[in-house]
Amino acid sequence: MTDIKTLALECRDAATAIAGLPTEAKNALLRAMADALLADEATILAANARDLEAASAKGIGSAMLDRLRLDASRLQGIAAAVREVAELPDPVGQVTRAYDRPNGIHVERVRVPLGVIAMIYEARPNVTADAAALCLKAGNAVILRGGSEAIHSNTAIAAALKRALSEAGLRDAVLTLVEDLRRETILELIQLSDVIDLVIPRGGEGLIRFVAEHARVPVIKHYKGVCHQYVDAGADEDLALALLLDGKVSRPSACNSLETLLVHRDIATTFLPRAAEALRVRGVEIRADEAARALMPGGVTATDEDFAAEFLDLVIAVGVVDDLDAAIAHIRHYTSDHTEVIVTRDPAHAEKFLNALRSAVVMVNASSRFSDGGELGLGAEIGISTTRLHSYGPMGLEALTVERFVVRGEGQVRHPALIKPGP
Amino acid sequence: MTDIKTLALECRDAATAIAGLPTEAKNALLRAMADALLADEATILAANARDLEAASAKGIGSAMLDRLRLDASRLQGIAAAVREVAELPDPVGQVTRAYDRPNGIHVERVRVPLGVIAMIYEARPNVTADAAALCLKAGNAVILRGGSEAIHSNTAIAAALKRALSEAGLRDAVLTLVEDLRRETILELIQLSDVIDLVIPRGGEGLIRFVAEHARVPVIKHYKGVCHQYVDAGADEDLALALLLDGKVSRPSACNSLETLLVHRDIATTFLPRAAEALRVRGVEIRADEAARALMPGGVTATDEDFAAEFLDLVIAVGVVDDLDAAIAHIRHYTSDHTEVIVTRDPAHAEKFLNALRSAVVMVNASSRFSDGGELGLGAEIGISTTRLHSYGPMGLEALTVERFVVRGEGQVRHPALIKPGP
CATH class of the missing domain: 3.40.605.10 (Aldehyde Dehydrogenase; Chain A, domain 1)
Known part of the structure; x- marks a missing residue:
């Protein structure tokens, strides 16, 4: 060999x-x-x-x-x-930027293959x-x-x-x-x-x-996808439920499936009982914190490990939070930097959520299952990166290239004075 | 401590x-x-x-x-x-691309900081x-x-x-x-x-x-800059000489300074004696292959190590090549993937050189000393990368960020059928 x-x-x-x-x-x-x-x-x-x-x-x-x-x-x-x-x-040969410098050299940024x-x-x-x-x-x-x-x-x-x-x-x-x-x-x-x-x-x-x-x-690389969905106070409950079911049930073994549901306490009393029933009907096991468990019949108590887990199965961790800040703090603590979703009617809350979290994919009112190269329009996916270098999130063809510099001049130099006195 | x-x-x-x-x-x-x-x-x-x-x-x-x-x-x-x-x-918050997917979700690529x-x-x-x-x-x-x-x-x-x-x-x-x-x-x-x-x-x-x-x-990172300048047959000799002197003499300790001069054999007999004299006047030591040495009085014989060396000093390795292909083969063998320059009047030769070499910065008729963040318009430089990942060549502010995905929807899901039968 x-x-x-x-x-x-x-x-x-x-x-x-x-x-x-x-x-x-x-x-x-x-x-x-x-x-x-x-x-x-x-x-x-x-x-x-x-x-x-x-x-x-x-x-x-x-x-x-x-x-x-x-x-x-x-x-x-x-x-x-x-x-x-x-x-x-x-992607190879694509010119991503082209400009002239004051001295007349023409600079292009051009995509080249990575190599091996x-x-x-x-x-x-x-x-x-x-x-x-x-x-x-x-x-x-x-x-x-x-x-x-x-x-x-x-x-x-x-x-x-x-x-x-x-x-x-x-x-x-x-x-x-x-x-x-x-x-x-x-x-x-x-x-x-x-x-x-x-x-x-x-x-x-x-x-x-x-x-x-x-x-x-x-x-x-990415190690795992501990994707969160936060349901804000005043959110459209039907919409939140649809995103929850799509996120958790449509393909539990995928890394972009939901693992944790966080719910604002003001919407928990109406939303969580509905969510519990819809999840139960679809065979999803519920592991909930104390406040959520009181509203979700049949749920067991969530441990700290449950909130850190990528179940890759019909299991979900559920928590009730006091407000948007508490949801952000929870996600920051447990995030795998993969995908986080907010369900809200409040544009200011949406922007705050997007800016406060630095995961690879952040979403407002959409299913975490769209965190995928094909779904996000990359055409195909070679992998997903949760490393904040080179590529962050789903990787397509472009992520298999890098930009370099191509410079075209007509004899420009940095130190013309240096040239003159010689032969 | x-x-x-x-x-x-x-x-x-x-x-x-x-x-x-x-x-x-x-x-x-x-x-x-x-x-x-x-x-x-x-x-x-x-x-x-x-x-x-x-x-x-x-x-x-x-x-x-x-x-x-x-x-x-x-x-x-x-x-x-x-x-x-x-x-x-x-660079933070810059939206580099924005588009809608057929299902109506709106996708943005947005720059975020790397972290620490x-x-x-x-x-x-x-x-x-x-x-x-x-x-x-x-x-x-x-x-x-x-x-x-x-x-x-x-x-x-x-x-x-x-x-x-x-x-x-x-x-x-x-x-x-x-x-x-x-x-x-x-x-x-x-x-x-x-x-x-x-x-x-x-x-x-x-x-x-x-x-x-x-x-x-x-x-x-980059380990070193073994930057090459190739002077093609039929090149403007004054221009080639100006780029050579600027590249070698203006700041020999810089990584974007020239270390090797390659000359097409058809131009060597006229160009190399002039180059030798101009370099000698400026105190540059010449280490040349056999063909070049015959045309450059005072030069010593170049070893294989000389062609691989980053001298960071007033020393240059010089070689005569049979044609553009030989120049490309030499550079491919000895390249540090930093910066390579061709001096030519032939646009087809220029394009062939640019496409055949995959160094971070490739130039036509310009000084290697422009391979610098400030000179290339990045505003400032945190370093130079010869690693073909994330950033390749001089790195400015943008290289200290990465693009992520921001998605905004109105309740889109991947599997609507999954949602319907539930409560």
Whole structure:
């Protein structure tokens, strides 16, 4: 097996070609990749069957088995997602600003690819194709290290994608799948600071903390989404209830689902009994502070851990607060910097909430579930950042590039006097 | 002495107030800081004299003594620089994009402060005031750890700045000077991943590598500037010579000075003898490859190390190349990703050079010395990044913020069907 540093260096060497590829060539490549995935359906599904068999034998839970499972329809979905990336605008070469300086030099800020991006992720085999498509479209080389449970599926998917690269006359090392599944190999990979420009870990908090704590290269990550919804005094209760149910129930395993409901005490007596019933009907367990519990039959007492928890399940923590300031103080204390929502009719309260909190996504009267690259108009999502550097919140193609300076002059110098006396 | 974690936590707690301060209040604060620096002139210069005395006793070189030295005129310059930051546009709250989604939610990308920024730097005491002004203007708290040589100067400067904070009713912990000069304290500081949002090291390559290798928080840095100038066949020789002299001679200790001159072989026979004479007159030592040496009397043979070196002195490496492709290949091999210049009359060659190289700043027919925040119109410079993440090239106020998402709706949800059946 080739060692990881050699693989990474080959990937980096192949990065120059993809960085300079014209938009139409990249789009054609992505469409060819989608075709290759469909052409390899039998191989990919057979590989996936091996993964599923091994996972079942290990006694892996049904939720994870479902994330791992591919079928013809899901594979078509993966291919369609790759095609959609081909349709997105190319961020590379975009001129974000252009201006002349007083001395006449013309300055442009222009987006360039980051270089080599390493993705480290868990079970879902669709990430292999999604991440490859997004990284390549933004002109980057990509190193993929998926979970061991999906190794056969990932290898088959990567083989299809690599064939499309070769057929386009590109070195297939620009997309490198790491098949060596030892954790020491991840460790070595994330310390290659002269080779890798960015690591994006996706998966459980344990994996992400391992990467963040050991990386010698920049990491963009989020540990968890403890998303809050605050219902202000005088809020539209129907609207607040709709946002609560959408936020909590529509996909509890998503990081943009609600984990905590805070309610102003002046609206609690009418709103919380309705909320309790609507949540109960939908199977949501309620963990409430003392004031809220008195108004929500069937709720249990919330601990401090409950208010800090990302349940990823049909469970919600509920608290009653004295006023907007108390809601802000609660959120500041427990925030994961992901997404916070205020439901209010008072524009001044809305602005105060937006300004007082510095989470990646802050919302007024909208569902936390819109905190998503697709929903916010990025076209696709490579991950979500709760690190306030480079990118904050859902990350699309643009987050896989950086702006640099391009300067055009006609011989301008800083110290003309220096030049004159010489020959 | 209070331990560093306690200091950092106090700084972080004070960050909320500065993050929410209106622009005019921040500008008034900065002007008061400039006044406080001038009011403390006697104290600051006395403290500086103590540093200079200790440095002389240690036998520190004259260049470093000069960087350390303050006088009334230099202090006025420092105060003026703080005032200039007050005049710059405030990046916080800037809406960079605004759009509606098909479902009617309104999305804005809005700049917010990064949070807590740690600056780790060497001798120059002016950095204490410059960095404080830039970080605070961008709504950030700042932890400053300057070099031991400047400790008395830095303490006196920080005391003046902190007085202005207190008089403005702000907690002065928002600007924290680390007076504990042990290297273990830096180590502890740069591992406080729950407290510090960004570390910017400025100084020698040794300090920067130490920070980069041990940090558990994001680092923005550049190790060195090995800036290249390539003179194309058919270039205007007078123009090429002016850019060469400005690039090499105007301030050899700056990271944006030229270190390597590459010349197309078709222009070498006429250009290099002129360049050799002009450089010689100005005391520049020439280290040349075989072909260049034959045309540059007095030059010595360049080693591979010379082409990789940041001389920071009146020394230049010179090479003759067969064509533009060879120049690009040379620069790709030796680049520090800082700044590269092409001198050419051929627009197609200029575009090829700009596209083939991915350094932070690429220039056509302009001096490498323009690779500077002030010269490129950023107003001021907190540092230069050769890391392709967050910021690439000179960094101004905007680089001390990040864009987040602000969403305003009227009750939109992702799964309306989910809501209906409930009570």
